[in-house]
Amino acid sequence: MSRRQSNQKGEMHMSPYEKRTLPWLARGLGILLILSLLAALLPWSALAAPATATKCATTYEVKRGDTLAKIGNRFGYAANQIVYVNKNWVKPYTIYVGQRICIPEKKSKEAPKLDSKYANAVAAHFAAGRTADSVLIYTFTYPATTVIVKVADASDASYKYTNVGTINIAAVGNNRSFKFKLPSALKNASKIRVCLKDRTTSYLQCVYPRTGS
Incomplete structure (x- = not known):
């Protein structure tokens, strides 16, 4: 039998449980209605959580x-x-x-x-020079890692790099010079770009070598 009982006049009587619960349900529905109205009136940016990323x-x-x-x-x-x-x-x-x-x-x-x-590690630094058919690299303060030597024609905006060798800084240390042959296609280039790519960090650092070194 239902908890609700009708009297002779057709009126419904609520159980004690319903008397306690229904007011809370009404309040909850009222709060939801207010939040819905706020969401419709306020811009999304006002409801979003504040940014936490450091700029x-x-x-x-x-x-x-x-x-x-x-x-x-x-x-x-x-x-x-x-x-x-x-x-x-x-x-x-x-x-x-x-x-x-x-x-x-x-x-x-x-x-x-x-x-x-x-x-306290000093910033990595290198210099480069160029002869007719070779490029000379001098490392100063590179970390103990292996770097890839890359060269490109500086007049070509696409910078199509060619690998010409590697330097194992961990094995040979800094304050040393290294000589690498230029690819045939770059021997007559008026200006080239020489880069070292750190295999550990993938960072590419480039310079324009001096001519006649």
């Missing part, structure tokens, strides 16, 4: 002799905060002369914790 206040071009610690001190940040906002970096967080890095807009999180050797 770049500016970008900085790495100079010779820079370290993450020096750059951080210049802008009032710890080295690990600089690393945190440059999301594509991986250990050993190498920076390169000419690289443009993000400087955070506001104080960022303290992760990751950086070993001091990463924070």
Whole structure:
């Protein structure tokens, strides 16, 4: 038999459970109605959660002799905060002369914790010279990794690179010169571009070699 019973006049009587529950249901429906009206009236941007991503206040071009610690001190940040906002970096967080890095807009999180050797590692730097048929590379402060040597015709906007060799910095160290033969197609090029690609970070650093070195 139903909990609701009719009296002789046809009126319905509610059970104690219904008397307790129905007012709460009515309130809930009222709240849902108000929220629906707000959603229809307010723009979506007003309902969205605030952005939490740290933005770049500016970008900085790495100079010779820079370290993450020096750059951080210049802008009032710890080295690990600089690393945190440059999301594509991986250990050993190498920076390169000419690289443009993000400087955070506001104080960022303290992760990751950086070993001091990463924070104080000097920016990777190399120079290049060119003869009629060869390119000469001199590395200064590259990390202990293997780099691929790539060359391209600088007059060609597509920069079609050709690999001419590798340098194992971990094995031979820095402050050394390396000579590589130019491809036949580039021997007569008026201007070439020489690049080192770090196999660990995939970062490509390029220079225009001096002629006659």
